[in-house]
Amino acid sequence: MKNIIEKLYLHDQEVLEVYEQWAESKGDIETLIKAQKDLDERLEQVRLKKQSIEMEIKNIELDLGGFEAEIKKCEKQKMSVTSEKSLHLIEDKIAKVSEKKDDCEMLWLEKSENLSPQIKMIEVLESERKLKIQEKENSIPKMNEDLIQSQKELKSLIDLRLDLMDGLSESLVNSYEKLRIKNLFQPVIFHLDESGCPKCGMHIRNVDFDMIRYHHEAIPCETCGTIIYWCD
Numbered sequence: 382m383k384n385i386i387e388k389l390y391l392h393d394q395e396v397l398e399v400y401e402q403w404a405e406s407k408g409d410i411e412t413l414i415k416a417q418k419d420l421d422e423r424l425e426q427v428r429l430k431k432q433s434i435e436m437e438i439k440n441i442e443l444d445l446g447g448f449e450a451e452i453k454k455c456e457k458q459k460m461s462v463t464s465e466k467s468l469h470l471i472e473d474k475i476a477k478v479s480e481k482k483d484d485c486e487m488l489w490l491e492k493s494e495n496l497s498p499q500i501k502m503i504e505v506l507e508s509e510r511k512l513k514i515q516e517k518e519n520s521i522p523k524m525n526e527d528l529i530q531s532q533k534e535l536k537s538l539i540d541l542r543l544d545l546m547d548g549l550s551e552s553l554v555n556s557y558e559k560l561r562i563k564n565l566f567q568p569v570i571f572h573l574d575e576s577g578c579p580k581c582g583m584h585i586r587n588v589d590f591d592m593i594r595y596h597h598e599a600i601p602c603e604t605c606g607t608i609i610y611w612c613d
């Protein structure tokens with residue numbers, strides 16, 4: 382019995398190792414895909430920001446054109462006024478509109494200055510994206526191959542399990558299967574530890590402890606079901 386459990390324990394370790402390789406390959410692929418997705422999102426945000434600044438600049442330019450036309454019109458009117466009073470009124474108006482035009486020009490400058498960092502950022506992100514796509518194209522086929530390889534290995538290892546359990550008592554087989562369902566790739570067989578169940582830490586009955594330690598039995602923990610055996 383002990384030999385079977387020991388073989389099963391070692392086999393579980395092997396399964397766990399291959400599973401970790403598989404999970405790592407999968408994680409690497411996901412990280413690469415996510416990195417490109419993040420870049421795409423950032424690029425989209427900066428592009429939208431650039432678009433909104435461009436729109437603001439366009440609106441400012443429209444206002445500017447309006448003010449310029451108004452000033453031109455006033456200048457023309459100035460030529461044909463007959464009274465001093467009307468002349469003052471028109472000059473006042475020109476001054477006011479010119480002031481607005483100056484503010485508008487300041488705003489235009491400010492917005493244009495905001496635009497160039499966005500354009501630069503887009504260039505940087507686009508070249509980063511190009512590199513990321515290249516990296517993805519270069520490495521994903523190999524990563525997928527590794528993933529499929531680990532998957533195949535994992536499957537053939539799991540298929541072996543049934544043969545390894547040959548000769549194990551029915552109740553232990555049941556305990557093992559039950560544990561497996563709940564812990565697909567986690568260890569479910571542990572070595573006996575003086576301080577209690579190695580998995581959940583609960584006390585092991587003295588009678589069970591003696592059976593495991595001195596009679597080389599494999600016994601499930603009363604609390605969590607983990608199969609415990611003695612390893613020399």
Ligand SMILES: [Zn+2]
Nearest residue numbers: 578581602605
């Ligand atoms: Zn336990």
